[in-house]
Amino acid sequence: MGIGPLNAPGPGFFPVLVGGVFSLLSMALFMSTFLAKDQLSERRSFWKEKKSWRKVSLSLLSLVFYLISLNYLGYLITTFLFILFLLKFVGQRKWGPSILIAILVSWGSYAIFKTGLGVALPKGLIQI
Amino acid sequence: MESLTGLFYGLGIAFQPQNLFFCFVGCFVGTLVGVLPGLGPGGALALLLPVTFALPPSTAIIMLSGIYYGAMYGGSTTSILINIPGEAASVITCLDGYQMARKGRAGPALGMAAIASFIAGTISLFGLMFLAPPFANFALKFSSPEYVSLIICGLILVSFLGAGSRLKAFMMGTFGLLLGTIGTDPIEGMERFSFGIPYLMDGVGLIPVIMGLFGISEILSNLEEEEFRGILTEKIRNLFPTLKDWVDSAWPIVRGTLLGFFVGIIPGGNTVISSTMAYALEKKISKHPEKFGTGVIEGVAAPEAANNAGPSGSFIPLLSLGIPTNTTMALLLASLMIHGVTPGPFLINQHPDIFWSVIASMYIGNMMLLALNLPLVGFWVQVLKIPYAYFFPIIFLFCLLGSYSIGTTVFDIGVMLFFGIVGFLMKKYSYESTPLILAFILGPMFEEHFRRSLVLSFGSFRIFFERPISAIFLGLAILLLFLSLLPAFIRRKKPLAKDDRTQ
Numbered sequence: 001m002g003i004g005p006l007n008a009p010g011p012g013f014f015p016v017l018v019g020g021v022f023s024l025l026s027m028a029l030f031m032s033t034f035l036a037k038d039q040l041s042e043r044r045s046f047w048k049e050k051k052s053w054r055k056v057s058l059s060l061l062s063l064v065f066y067l068i069s070l071n072y073l074g075y076l077i078t079t080f081l082f083i084l085f086l087l088k089f090v091g092q093r094k095w096g097p098s099i100l101i102a103i104l105v106s107w108g109s110y111a112i113f114k115t116g117l118g119v120a121l122p123k124g125l126i127q128i
Numbered sequence: 129m130e131s132l133t134g135l136f137y138g139l140g141i142a143f144q145p146q147n148l149f150f151c152f153v154g155c156f157v158g159t160l161v162g163v164l165p166g167l168g169p170g171g172a173l174a175l176l177l178p179v180t181f182a183l184p185p186s187t188a189i190i191m192l193s194g195i196y197y198g199a200m201y202g203g204s205t206t207s208i209l210i211n212i213p214g215e216a217a218s219v220i221t222c223l224d225g226y227q228m229a230r231k232g233r234a235g236p237a238l239g240m241a242a243i244a245s246f247i248a249g250t251i252s253l254f255g256l257m258f259l260a261p262p263f264a265n266f267a268l269k270f271s272s273p274e275y276v277s278l279i280i281c282g283l284i285l286v287s288f289l290g291a292g293s294r295l296k297a298f299m300m301g302t303f304g305l306l307l308g309t310i311g312t313d314p315i316e317g318m319e320r321f322s323f324g325i326p327y328l329m330d331g332v333g334l335i336p337v338i339m340g341l342f343g344i345s346e347i348l349s350n351l352e353e354e355e356f357r358g359i360l361t362e363k364i365r366n367l368f369p370t371l372k373d374w375v376d377s378a379w380p381i382v383r384g385t386l387l388g389f390f391v392g393i394i395p396g397g398n399t400v401i402s403s404t405m406a407y408a409l410e411k412k413i414s415k416h417p418e419k420f421g422t423g424v425i426e427g428v429a430a431p432e433a434a435n436n437a438g439p440s441g442s443f444i445p446l447l448s449l450g451i452p453t454n455t456t457m458a459l460l461l462a463s464l465m466i467h468g469v470t471p472g473p474f475l476i477n478q479h480p481d482i483f484w485s486v487i488a489s490m491y492i493g494n495m496m497l498l499a500l501n502l503p504l505v506g507f508w509v510q511v512l513k514i515p516y517a518y519f520f521p522i523i524f525l526f527c528l529l530g531s532y533s534i535g536t537t538v539f540d541i542g543v544m545l546f547f548g549i550v551g552f553l554m555k556k557y558s559y560e561s562t563p564l565i566l567a568f569i570l571g572p573m574f575e576e577h578f579r580r581s582l583v584l585s586f587g588s589f590r591i592f593f594e595r596p597i598s599a600i601f602l603g604l605a606i607l608l609l610f611l612s613l614l615p616a617f618i619r620r621k622k623p624l625a626k627d628d629r630t631q
Contacts, residue, residue, distance in 0.1 A: 006587030009579045011313035011320060015306065022302040029295050052352035059351060059524070060549070063344070066528060067541045083521045090351070091517025105522060113529060122536075 058090050075121040079106040131257045138484025142492055147187050151489045154191035155496045158198020161215070163508045165206055166350040166516065167523065168215040169199035173459045174338040175523065177466075178530040185467040186482045190489040192463055196456050197249060197439040197490065200399060201497045204241040204432055205508055208234055217399035217435040220407045224420065224427025231423050236369040240377055240425055241432045242501040243369070248385040248433035249494040252440035255389050256447075257487055260476070264448035267473035272577040272584065273591050277601035279574045282451055283567055284605045286396035287612075290560045294612045300554075301563035307332055308571020315579055327539040334462050336531040336544035337568065341561050342455070343527040344548025347520050349555050369425065377429035380410050384433030391434070392441025395453040396562070399438040403431035440490070447475060447483055451570070455562050458569050 003012040062085050069078045083105050087098035114121050141147060161172040172195050180188035203218030208225035221241065228237040270278070287297035310321040311331025322328035369377070384406040391402035410430045411420045420427050445451045450472035452458040464471050469479055476483050501508075531544040554561055585591035593599045 006582060008587075009582050011316055011318040014575045014578065015309045015320065018302055018305045018309070022299065022306060025295065025299045025302060029299060032295065055351040056348050056552075059348060060545075063524065063528070063545055063548070067538055067545060070532070070538055070541070079525065083525065086521040086524065087517060091515070091521070093515075093517055101518065105525065109525060109529065113533070 055090050059086065062086055062090075071122050074123045076106055076110055079109065130261060134261075134480065134484045135257060135488060137480065138486070138488030139491075141186060141481055141485035142190070142488035147190050147485065147489060148492070150183065150187050150191040151194050151493050152496055154194020155198040155201075155493050155500060158195040158200075159202035159497065159500050159508065160511065161195065162199035162202025162218070163205045163214050163511060164519070165212050165214055166353075167346065167519075169196045170455045170459065171342045171346050171523075172199070173456060174335075174342045175526040175530060177335060177338070177459060177463055178533050180463060181466065181533075185464060185469050185479070186485045188463055188467060189460060189482060189486050190493075192460055193439070193443075193486060193490060194493045196460075197436060197493065198497055198500075200249075200432075200435045200439065201242060201245045201501045202508070203435070204245075204428070205238065205501070205505065206512065208237045208241065208428070209509070210512075217403050217431075217438075219400070220403045220431040221428055223407070224422070224424050227421065227423030228425070228428065233423065236373055236425070237428050238505055239502060240369045240373060240429050242498060244377065244381045244384070244429040244432040245436040245501075246494055246498045247381055248388060248436040249440070249497075250491065251385050252389045252392075252437035253487065253490050253494075255437075256440040256443055256490075260444050260448045260483075260487075263444055264473045264476050267449050270449075270473070270597070271595075272580040273595050273598040274601070275577040276574065276581055277592055277598040277605070278449070278451060279570050279577075281601040281605040281608075282395035282453070283563060283570070284608050285394065286453075286566055287560070287563045288608045289394075289396035289398075289401065290562060292558045292560060296558065297560045297563050298612075300559055300561065301567040304564040304567025305571045305574070307337075307564075307568050309575070314572045314576040325539075327535070327537060331572075333531070333534055333540050333543055334569065335534050336540040337547050338459065338462070338565065339527040339531050340544040340547030340549075341551040341554075341565060343523065343530075344544060345551025345555060345561075347523055348548065348552045350516070350520070373425045376425050380406075380426040380430035381433045383409060384430035385437040388434030388437030389441040392438035393444050393453070395445070395451070395566075397438070397442070398454045398562075399435040402434040402438050406430040406434035443486075446471060447486075448473060450475070452566060455565055458566050461569060 003010055003016055062082055065085075066078055066082050069081075073081075080102050084098055084102040087093045087101060088095065091098075110121065142151070157172060157176065158169065161167050161169060173192050176192065176195065180191060183191070199215055200217060203214035203216075204221045204225060206212050206214040207218040207221040208229050211222050211226040213219040213222055225237045225241065228234065283301045284298070287294055287301055290297045308331070310328060312318070312329060313320055319329060384403075387406050387409065388399070388402040391397035391405065392399070407420075407427060407430055410426045411417050414420065414424075414426065416424075439456075442453045442457050445453050446457045446461060450461070450470065452461045461471060464482075469475070469482065527544060527548075528541060531540040532538065534540055551561060554564075581591055582589075591598075592602055
């Protein structure tokens with residue numbers, strides 16, 4: 001991938017240029033943080049509250065689950081499980097409303113997006 | 129006058145039933161998003177972007193812009209009622225709005241917020257209508273070097289005006305440019321940085337990045353907060369401001385409108401900045417500045433006017449130059465590009481239907497919003513009572529659907545997740561996302577113009593300075609860079625002084 005002469009820049013020109021600027025800026029940031037480290041007052045914790053990490057990580061896990069299962073379980077089942085999990089374990093709602101809403105949302109969104117807007121939704125191995 | 133004929137033409141299109149319907153949908157969703165704390169217009173636009181694929185371009189933009197200025201109407205509702213801003217620009221309205229509510233004047237506060245928004249929105253549209261065509265004519269003289277300098281200037285300005293460290297903002301802009309290089313090279317078609325992954329051949333998907341950066345990361349941040357339990361002060365009685373309120377607010381509304389409109393035109397000038405400035409201005413020139421913060425109506429009218437005039441202003445660079453000046457405009461640009469419309473000075477001539485129908489629909493939208501926000505306030509109060517737990521799974525689902533539906537591949541969901549985590553970390557460590565997304569969208573265009581300019585000039589960089597318009601933009605950019613560097617030098621001197629004293 002050539003950088004090319006200046007009067008006919010090649011595909012490599014822009015990435016090298018921008019990358020160079022980026023490296024310079026990172027060094028500047030690194031140095032300025034390094035020089036100012038004696039001025040940093042208190043250590044702020046990463047999470048706003050102690051329990052926060054649970055909700056965030058559970059949500060991330062559920063998203064990863066969705067990513068992995070979508071093509072195997074199909075849209076309806078994956079969405080149902082996804083919403084149910086979030087409502088029950090992250091939102092801490094009761095079983096009743098959670099199941100009901102999970103069903104409503106998965107079927108409703110299926111209807112709107114597949115039939116109404118014509119989006120192709122995966123059927124999964126079970127062909128639902 | 130060209131503008132008036134254009135407006136009538138646009139009204140004809142805007143009044144078509146489909147456009148009216150989606151205008152209403154946009155305004156409704158916008159108000160909803162504005163009322164609900166934790167989801168802003170940027171996120172909502174990103175979520176509904178895929179919905180607009182099936183729609184004709186004018187309808188898509190009509191709906192999306194409805195969400196944008198609709199959110200500016202709705203944001204004040206929670207600011208006034210429970211002292212929590214519905215979205216970023218409404219923070220200032222909390223100051224005096226909530227105090228007015230505590231004194232039993234929630235009704236007039238809400239009423240004046242909506243009325244100020246309506247007046248500002250409508251007047252600023254006149255500005256848009258009359259300024260955009262001349263701007264576009266001016267931009268017809270632009271060639272590649274001018275675009276290069278303009279984009280550089282814009283990106284630097286956006287980073288300059290952002291909150292927090294400018295160095296970090298510049299880095300985000302540069303990173304965005306780098307991200308934009310992934311995929312096929314715009315001039316020669318060579319694959320770059322795709323590592324042989326076929327999904328990356330067309331570059332990192334714009335929608336998954338936006339969904340991740342603005343949707344997923346937003347929700348993850350919100351999940352950290354303890355759920356708010358707002359206590360509404362009392363039943364809202366009459367919504368009409370008194371005669372004294374009208375008199376007090378008249379000039380603040382005018383000033384707020386002008387301020388908001390012109391700040392909106394500047395890249396990086398967002399509604400948070402303009403509403404803060406409007407409040408500060410009113411306080412400074414007021415005959416009773418000490419009363420600000422205790423519940424003066426000017427403290428509600430001026431910021432609300434400013435944040436509603438802003439969208440009209442920010443439409444000007446987008447519709448006449450094709451350059452977005454803030455995140456929301458970047459999303460609208462993305463929407464246009466997806467529909468195969470390249471915004472630029474030719475937009476008015478090649479797609480007058482889009483240009484004029486969008487402007488016309490904004491007039492209609494403002495009227496719809498006045499109706500939605502005044503008499504229907506009670507409805508929104510009820511909506512506020514729904515726990516967040518019911519909302520966020522649905523928002524997640526929208527993000528997932530949106531990313532998946534582009535290429536019908538789970539890879540895009542992965543991209544979205546990746547940028548969701550990146551966005552979350554960025555929020556934690558105070559890196560701004562606006563420069564990133566702007567640079568990412570403008571990157572390929574920027575590169576193409578940059579390389580073309582160098583071909584035009586036979587390899588010389590002087591072309592950017594020899595052409596007058598380009599030189600002005602670059603000069604401004606260099607000035608801003610210089611201004612950003614100044615604090616770094618001043619700050620470094622202080623530690624030395626401290627050391628001397630302790631020794």
